[in-house]
Each structure stands twice: as structure tokens, then as C-alpha cells.
Amino acid sequence: MSSLKTGMNERLRAAWRRNRALLQRSVLASAMALASLAAGAEEALPSLRVSQPWSCVFADHDLAFSVTVTAARPLSGRMGWSLAVAGRTVFRREQAVTSTPDKPAEVDLRTQLPPVKPGVVVAASLSVVLMEDGVSEPVAQLTRPLWIFPEDASHARHERLRELKLQVFDPERKLVPILEEAEVPFETIQSSGALEGVQAGTIVIGPGVAPEDNRGLWSVLAGLAAAGRPVLWLCPGEGRLNVPGAANSQLPAPMGLHLQRTDIITQLDKRLDASGWPPDGKLVGVSFELSGxxxxxxxxxxxxxxxxxxxxxxxxxxxxxxxxxxxLVDGWAAGPVPRFLFARMIEWLHESQKKEERQ
Incomplete structure (x- = not known):
């Protein structure tokens, strides 16, 4: 009797092990099938991408963006897009679109932007919806926030800029013509030697000035800043500059040094693009690398x-x-960010002086 029970228990345990193995294989197969279906569904979803990285545009100019439609399978349908300015839709259009895996569709979105009041920056948004033939719901959609800027970045700033007394040293003549056309008040410094006598105002060095061709300029600028002057040097020419305060630099020691990437742009003004500017997306002309x-x-x-x-x-x-x-100079005419960033930088240079005066 005991041996009979033992044999039955062994057969039951063997059957349980077989059933457990079958159940595990079944669960694994179901999970793999579900994962495959999910991956296939995800892969089949088309996507929309705006080719241009910028969001800041000029008022009363043509808006020109292109949207790429990528799909893992052949897709035919219609793309609708609209432009809303200050919460009100001002333009709407729809067109047929066909996209295949080896040939993504490229759709140009163009319209005339409305004018804005001088000195006023208006929020807008570009919305794009992709409908596939035979499908009732959108298969892809996106929204690109926009900021519409007037052309004149110094409107309502002229008096303040006059008070800040821009002193411009621009031997390459790249910045001066732009400031003259924009009617920005400034005075021209004719030589680097004349900078030492500047007792007030904001010192701005135009782009392309090479340190090796203007020996002593960096030392003069550091001395002016140490004396309380705001100093801005745009896109220096290639060369080396001693770090103020570093060992054996013989330059005045500052309280702090800051190296930043493009995030400084949005820190100065959160509306301004920090990822790319028209016409080609480029925004950095030169960069600064620390070395010993x-x-x-x-x-x-x-x-x-x-x-x-x-x-x-x-x-x-x-x-x-x-x-x-x-x-800033090369991108000045193509989009609003360079000129508005320049105006904001000039203001920001003086904010530390206000703090010193309050203290």
C-alpha cells in the first residue's frame, strides 16, 4: 500500500512539472507575441518633424517651414495645418500627402505673418495634423510654439541705449553698419589704444578682431571691466587669451568666471531660440576652450x-x-534673435552695476 501511494505521488509530481513547463512556455509565447504586436504597431505609426529648429520669426514676413512625414509603411492621406496668433486662428490649409518608407514626404508650409505693434512680441503656434485615408482619427500631429517679433529691437530702448553710451571698436567694419542701419545710438572708438581713456559707457568690440593682431587689447579690456565698465567682445578672431585671475596671467582677478553653452540665451530671454537660427540653423561662430x-x-x-x-x-x-x-552679425538680417539678443546683452551687462549701486 505504501509503495502504491509513493508511485502515485511520483506520477502526480511528474505531471505537475510537465504542466508547469507547458504553462511557462505558453506564457512566454504569449508575451513574445504581444511584444511583437506592440513593436509592430509602434513601428507602423508615422511621425512628423519640422526641419527648421527655430521658433522666432519676423512679423509681416513670409513664414516658411517644411515638415517631413516618416512612415514604416506606404501611407496616403491629407495634412492639415493652421497658424494661431494670440490664440486666434489666422490661417488654415490642407493638402494631399503620400509617404513611403524609402521616400518620406516633404511638405512646405508657407504663409504671410501678420504685422505686430512696434515693440510688441506676440505668441503664436503652428499646428500640423496628419490624417490617413480610411482612418477617422489623426495618425500624427505636432504643435510648434512661435514668437513673432517686430524688426526694430531697439524700439522704446533708444533712450536707454543712449544712456548706456555704447563705445564700439570695430576695425573689421562688420558691426558698425548694422548698428547704423538699426539707428542704435553709439560712438566709434578709432583705435585699441583709445580704449584706455574710456571713462564711461559700454565697450563693445566688433567681430573678427584677432588677439594676435591687437596685442594689449585683452589686457586693456580686463582692466576696464575690473574698474567697473561693462565689456562685450563679439566673436573674436582665432588666438589665445590669458584667463583673468589665473596663475601668472598678470590680469585682474575677478570674483567669478563663467563658461556656458547656448543655454545662456534662454537665461537672458526665455523666448529666444538657443538651438538654431535661420537661414541654416547655425548660431555659434566661435567657441572658447580652456587649456594650459x-x-x-x-x-x-x-x-x-x-x-x-x-x-x-x-x-x-x-x-x-x-x-x-x-x-550675431551674420544672422542679423535672417531672423530676430541676433538683434534682440544683442539688445538684451547690453542691458544685462549693466544689471550687475545696479546691484552694486543698491548695495
Whole structure:
């Protein structure tokens, strides 16, 4: 009797093990099937991508964006898009679209933007919806927030800019013509030697000025900033600059040094694009790389976006010494960010002085 019970128990345990193995295989197969279905469904979903990275545009100009439709299978349908300005839809259009895996559709979105009042920046949004033939719900959609800017960045700032007394040294003649056309008030400094006598105002160095061709300029600028002057040098030419306060630099020591990437743009004004500017998406002209020479620490000015495009030394007097690698001049006419960023930088250079005065 005991042996009979033992044999039955063994057969039951063997059957349970077989059933458990079958159940595990079944659950695994179901999970793999579900994962395959989910992956297939996800892969089949089309996507929309705006080719242009910027969101800031000029009022009363043509809006020109292109949207790429990517699909894992052949797709035919219609794309609808609309433009809303200050919460009100001002333009709407729809067109047929066909996209295949080996040939994504490219759709151009164009319209005339409305004018805005001088000095007023208006929020807008571009909405795109993709409908597939035979499907009642959108298969893809996106919304691109936009900011519509007037052309004149110095409207209502003229008096303030006159008070800030821009002193411009621009031997390459790249910045001066732009400021003249924009009617920005400034005075021209004819030589780097004349900078030492500047007792007031905001010192701005135009782009392309090479340190090696203007020896002593960096030392003068550091001295002016240490004395409380706001100093801005746009896109220096290639060369090396000693870091103020570093060992053996023989330059005044600041309270702090800051190296930043493009995030400084949105810190200055959250509306401004920090990922790309028209016409080609480029926004960094030069960048600044820290390196050691064996004697001291230097900033190497390098072409392109290879390191930090922003360097700032802040002094106890409230003076600031800024190297800006953003390509403001070349992008000035193509979009609003360079001119509005320039105006904002000039204001920001003086904010530390206000803090010093309050203290």
C-alpha cells in the first residue's frame, strides 16, 4: 500500500512539472507575441518633424517651414495645418500627402505673418495634423510654439541705449553698419589704444578682431571691466587669451568666471531660440576652450561650435567682461534673435552695476 501511494505521488509530481513547463512556455509565447504586436504597431505609426529648429520669426514676413512625414509603411492621406496668433486662428490649409518608407514626404508650409505693434512680441503656434485615408482619427500631429517679433529691437530702448553710451571698436567694419542701419545710438572708438581713456559707457568690440593682431587689447579690456565698465567682445578672431585671475596671467582677478553653452540665451530671454537660427540653423561662430600652456591657463578661440560659446568674468566693482561666440552679425538680417539678443546683452551687462549701486 505504501509503495502504491509513493508511485502515485511520483506520477502526480511528474505531471505537475510537465504542466508547469507547458504553462511557462505558453506564457512566454504569449508575451513574445504581444511584444511583437506592440513593436509592430509602434513601428507602423508615422511621425512628423519640422526641419527648421527655430521658433522666432519676423512679423509681416513670409513664414516658411517644411515638415517631413516618416512612415514604416506606404501611407496616403491629407495634412492639415493652421497658424494661431494670440490664440486666434489666422490661417488654415490642407493638402494631399503620400509617404513611403524609402521616400518620406516633404511638405512646405508657407504663409504671410501678420504685422505686430512696434515693440510688441506676440505668441503664436503652428499646428500640423496628419490624417490617413480610411482612418477617422489623426495618425500624427505636432504643435510648434512661435514668437513673432517686430524688426526694430531697439524700439522704446533708444533712450536707454543712449544712456548706456555704447563705445564700439570695430576695425573689421562688420558691426558698425548694422548698428547704423538699426539707428542704435553709439560712438566709434578709432583705435585699441583709445580704449584706455574710456571713462564711461559700454565697450563693445566688433567681430573678427584677432588677439594676435591687437596685442594689449585683452589686457586693456580686463582692466576696464575690473574698474567697473561693462565689456562685450563679439566673436573674436582665432588666438589665445590669458584667463583673468589665473596663475601668472598678470590680469585682474575677478570674483567669478563663467563658461556656458547656448543655454545662456534662454537665461537672458526665455523666448529666444538657443538651438538654431535661420537661414541654416547655425548660431555659434566661435567657441572658447580652456587649456594650459605650462605657465598659465588660457582661452583658445576656436572656429565653430567645439567648446563653450560664452565666457564671462565678473568683478567686485560690478564690471563684466564677456566673450560672446554667437554669430550675431551674420544672422542679423535672417531672423530676430541676433538683434534682440544683442539688445538684451547690453542691458544685462549693466544689471550687475545696479546691484552694486543698491548695495
Amino acid at each position: 600652456t605650462g605657465e598659465t591657463t588660457v582661452l583658445q578661440v576656436c572656429p565653430g561650435d567645439t567648446a563653450w560659446p560664452w565666457f564671462c568674468a565678473e568683478f567686485a566693482t560690478g564690471g563684466r567682461l564677456v566673450l560672446c561666440g554667437f554669430d
